[in-house]
Amino acid sequence: xxxxVQQRRVTIVDVARHAQVSTTAVSKVLRNAxxxxxxxxxxxxxAIADLGYRxxxxxxxxxxxxxxxxxxxxxxxxxxxxxxxxxxxxxxRDSSYQVLLAPGCAGEQAEARTIESMIDRSMxxxxxxxxxxxxxxxxxxxxxxxxxxxxxxxxxxxxxTVADDDIAGAALVVDHLVExxxxxxxxxxxxxxxxxxxxxxxxxxxxxxxxxxxxxHGLDAExxxxxxxxxxxxxxxxARELLERPNRPTAIFAGADIAAMGVLxxxxxxxxxxxxDISVAGYDNTTFASFSQVSLTSxxxxxxxxxxxxxxxxxxxxxxxxxxxxxxxxxxxxxxRTTTAPPPTP
Amino acid sequence: xxxxVQQRRVTIVDVARHAQVSTTAVSKVLRNAxxxxxxxxxxxxxAIADLGYRxxxxxxxxxxxxxxxxxxxxxxxxxxxxxxxxxxxxxxRDSSYQVLLAPGCAGEQAEARTIESMIDRSMxxxxxxxxxxxxxxxxxxxxxxxxxxxxxxxxxxxxxTVADDDIAGAALVVDHLVExxxxxxxxxxxxxxxxxxxxxxxxxxxxxxxxxxxxxHGLDAExxxxxxxxxxxxxxxxARELLERPNRPTAIFAGADIAAMGVLxxxxxxxxxxxxDISVAGYDNTTFASFSQVSLTSxxxxxxxxxxxxxxxxxxxxxxxxxxxxxxxxxxxxxxRTTTAPPPTP
DNA sequence: ACTGTCGTGGGTAACGTTGCCCAAATGTTT
DNA sequence: AAACATTTGGGCAACGTTACCCACGACAGT
Numbered sequence: 001x002x003x004x005v006q007q008r009r010v011t012i013v014d015v016a017r018h019a020q021v022s023t024t025a026v027s028k029v030l031r032n033a034x035x036x037x038x039x040x041x042x043x044x045x046x047a048i049a050d051l052g053y054r055x056x057x058x059x060x061x062x063x064x065x066x067x068x069x070x071x072x073x074x075x076x077x078x079x080x081x082x083x084x085x086x087x088x089x090x091x092x093r094d095s096s097y098q099v100l101l102a103p104g105c106a107g108e109q110a111e112a113r114t115i116e117s118m119i120d121r122s123m124x125x126x127x128x129x130x131x132x133x134x135x136x137x138x139x140x141x142x143x144x145x146x147x148x149x150x151x152x153x154x155x156x157x158x159x160x161t162v163a164d165d166d167i168a169g170a171a172l173v174v175d176h177l178v179e180x181x182x183x184x185x186x187x188x189x190x191x192x193x194x195x196x197x198x199x200x201x202x203x204x205x206x207x208x209x210x211x212x213x214x215x216x217h218g219l220d221a222e223x224x225x226x227x228x229x230x231x232x233x234x235x236x237x238x239a240r241e242l243l244e245r246p247n248r249p250t251a252i253f254a255g256a257d258i259a260a261m262g263v264l265x266x267x268x269x270x271x272x273x274x275x276x277d278i279s280v281a282g283y284d285n286t287t288f289a290s291f292s293q294v295s296l297t298s299x300x301x302x303x304x305x306x307x308x309x310x311x312x313x314x315x316x317x318x319x320x321x322x323x324x325x326x327x328x329x330x331x332x333x334x335x336x337r338t339t340t341a342p343p344p345t346p
Numbered sequence: 347x348x349x350x351v352q353q354r355r356v357t358i359v360d361v362a363r364h365a366q367v368s369t370t371a372v373s374k375v376l377r378n379a380x381x382x383x384x385x386x387x388x389x390x391x392x393a394i395a396d397l398g399y400r401x402x403x404x405x406x407x408x409x410x411x412x413x414x415x416x417x418x419x420x421x422x423x424x425x426x427x428x429x430x431x432x433x434x435x436x437x438x439r440d441s442s443y444q445v446l447l448a449p450g451c452a453g454e455q456a457e458a459r460t461i462e463s464m465i466d467r468s469m470x471x472x473x474x475x476x477x478x479x480x481x482x483x484x485x486x487x488x489x490x491x492x493x494x495x496x497x498x499x500x501x502x503x504x505x506x507t508v509a510d511d512d513i514a515g516a517a518l519v520v521d522h523l524v525e526x527x528x529x530x531x532x533x534x535x536x537x538x539x540x541x542x543x544x545x546x547x548x549x550x551x552x553x554x555x556x557x558x559x560x561x562x563h564g565l566d567a568e569x570x571x572x573x574x575x576x577x578x579x580x581x582x583x584x585a586r587e588l589l590e591r592p593n594r595p596t597a598i599f600a601g602a603d604i605a606a607m608g609v610l611x612x613x614x615x616x617x618x619x620x621x622x623d624i625s626v627a628g629y630d631n632t633t634f635a636s637f638s639q640v641s642l643t644s645x646x647x648x649x650x651x652x653x654x655x656x657x658x659x660x661x662x663x664x665x666x667x668x669x670x671x672x673x674x675x676x677x678x679x680x681x682x683r684t685t686t687a688p689p690p691t692p
Numbered sequence: 693a694c695t696g697t698c699g700t701g702g703g704t705a706a707c708g709t710t711g712c713c714c715a716a717a718t719g720t721t722t
Numbered sequence: 723a724a725a726c727a728t729t730t731g732g733g734c735a736a737c738g739t740t741a742c743c744c745a746c747g748a749c750a751g752t
């Protein structure tokens with residue numbers, strides 16, 4: 001039954017007393033503020049080490065910075081997001097910032113609550129990955145807390161953005177499939193049920209890129225889009241619908257690898273072979289796409305780089321909140337694997 | 347250049363003034379504390395709604411609770427962890443708690459820093475998934491903050507645990523393979539580089555369960571374990587080593603699906619077929635295992651349930667810090683798919 | 693010697709919330 | 723009618739940190 005006594009936390013006051021200086025002095029040393037002699041710094045650092053002092057984020061939050069950054073991801077089960085996150089944490093390795101992930105945001109309501117809760121926790125800045133909130137709400141949020149938006153295609157004066165060129169990415173896939181000889185190329189898109197920001201979302205841009213590329217190749221009549229979600233389930237039901245068409249497509253372009261997974265499920269279930277009967281392509285080039293049993297042709301949008309850029313921009317904005325907003329647009333590349341091949345000869 | 351003015355946050359004082367009551371009264375209503383009449387509650391709630399008030403977690407943290415729970419995951423790229431997390435958030439749906447995820451802890455040092463940072467942020471409780479810190483350190487942490495440990499096989503008086511019966515899980519796989527006629531069954535385990543808590547870790551228990559089951563079947567001489575990590579890379583290099591054995595195994599049991607992915611990569615690269623030439627089994631029954639192109643035989647350890655139980659225990663412990671510690675042990679089940687079959691007849 | 697500047701350090705008042713206590717009003721028992 | 727219990731609400735002092743000021747001594751330029 002030996003229970004350790006609930007010892008009081010070491011505070012800045014304890015450090016000050018131990019180092020025989022004022023709390024102000026300790027605070028200054030902690031923040032590398034102006035007005036501290038090397039001798040005092042030495043004393044203070046020694047005291048901090050002796051006592052094992054750690055600043056309280058709560059108390060700091062009440063006054064100023066918390067050295068905490070929040071990242072909101074729409075769906076942690078999607079293997080693309082960990083890559084972005086790795087880029088973020090890599091960028092922050094040498095800083096004193098800690099990253100916290102806010103998971104589970106299904107729907108605009110839940111997303112708003114999640115963002116609110118990050119603000120409540122006085123985070124120093126937030127990175128929102130493909131948020132579905134209306135533009136006005138994002139600007140409102142960005143007015144309260146430094147914000148970087150990942151994925152959305154719209155510039156704002158008060159928040160920075162990092163996005164992949166989804167028009168180009170979708171074109172890469174269509175061009176590749178057309179070059180292989182495909183004409184009936186279908187697309188599985190992600191459609192938000194609460195459509196308040198439709199035209200800025202990466203998923204919509206991808207669908208638009210698909211349509212434009214199809215038209216460019218004179219395939220207007222073959223444009224065929226099914227609307228689901230970027231999940232395995234979404235890809236599965238979407239592909240089921242496509243495979244039941246009287247004249248079924250010879251290629252399916254899923255807007256995300258995770259949806260392509262579902263497409264492959266449906267194709268296998270229908271007893272069709274890939275790429276013999278039907279070609280399949282994805283988007284994101286997740287680790288799953290490179291898996292030997294899958295070997296999915298996919299668009300690489302450099303998730304790591306996206307995360308790294310987002311973190312960098314966020315730190316810059318925290319340092320200078322009135323600086324001009326920046327927009328980073330990254331160019332995707334196509335990684336051709338074995339799920340795409342010429343269509344079957346009839 | 348219209349920049350929204352940085353408006354001051356609405357505080358409890360504003361609410362109190364607007365509702366014509368004291369700040370104490372507002373605080374009581376917020377916390378459903380004793381001593382508030384229905385009439386006052388009504389007034390206060392109205393004022394809160396009018397002003398859009400949100401309590402500051404920082405200020406709360408300085409005094410008491412922050413209504414924030416932290417979850418530490420060892421590797422967000424492993425698709426098993428999102429399942430646990432979904433269980434956690436589902437359990438907390440109707441509570442006022444917010445979950446934050448602390449990502450990226452490679453090594454004991456990084457893990458300790460991550461835990462420290464959750465304590466610094468005055469979280470109300472933490473869930474540590476398969477932490478690698480020494481036992482003593484975990485007990486130290488649990489003395490400071492309510493803690494639930496997931497995966498570790500050791501009971502403590504001051505923290506609760508939730509774990510899968512890894513001995514039984516490993517036995518399920520070995521029994522299944524033996525029944526199919528396999529004898530040369532190898533295992534890819536996860537080995538921590540900093541071995542301070544070896545014998546409690548789920549990965550070690552799985553390896554031990556494998557050894558025991560092999561002995562039970564009189565296959566002592568066939569025991570063959572390669573030590574890597576539970577990653578795709580680990581599974582890949584581990585399988586490469588196994589496949590180069592003069593008398594290579596007819597079945598490989600990877601301690602995690604994510605490692606099984608790498609095993610399948612290596613097997614494919616070697617030009618062998620699954621399950622024709624070699625059977626492969628995993629652990630965790632992640633969504634990846636059920637994927638049609640993979641169809642991996644795997645042990646289901648009910649990640650969702652693990653997360654839900656962990657969250658429940660944590661709430662109980664927050665409510666009563668001196669309650670007796672609880673240990674939940676869940677029974678795994680085997681999901682047989684198409685990567686396991688009788689060994690090739692020589 | 694007298695003023696001004698700079699480097700160094702400290703005092704103090706917030707920041708927003710809640711736990712503890714007390715006061716007044718109301719109800720209940722003797 | 724007096725004594726006592728209960729309900730309802732408020733005052734006040736922390737919690738740990740930092741921004742803003744001011745004080746002191748040293749030193750340079752007049």
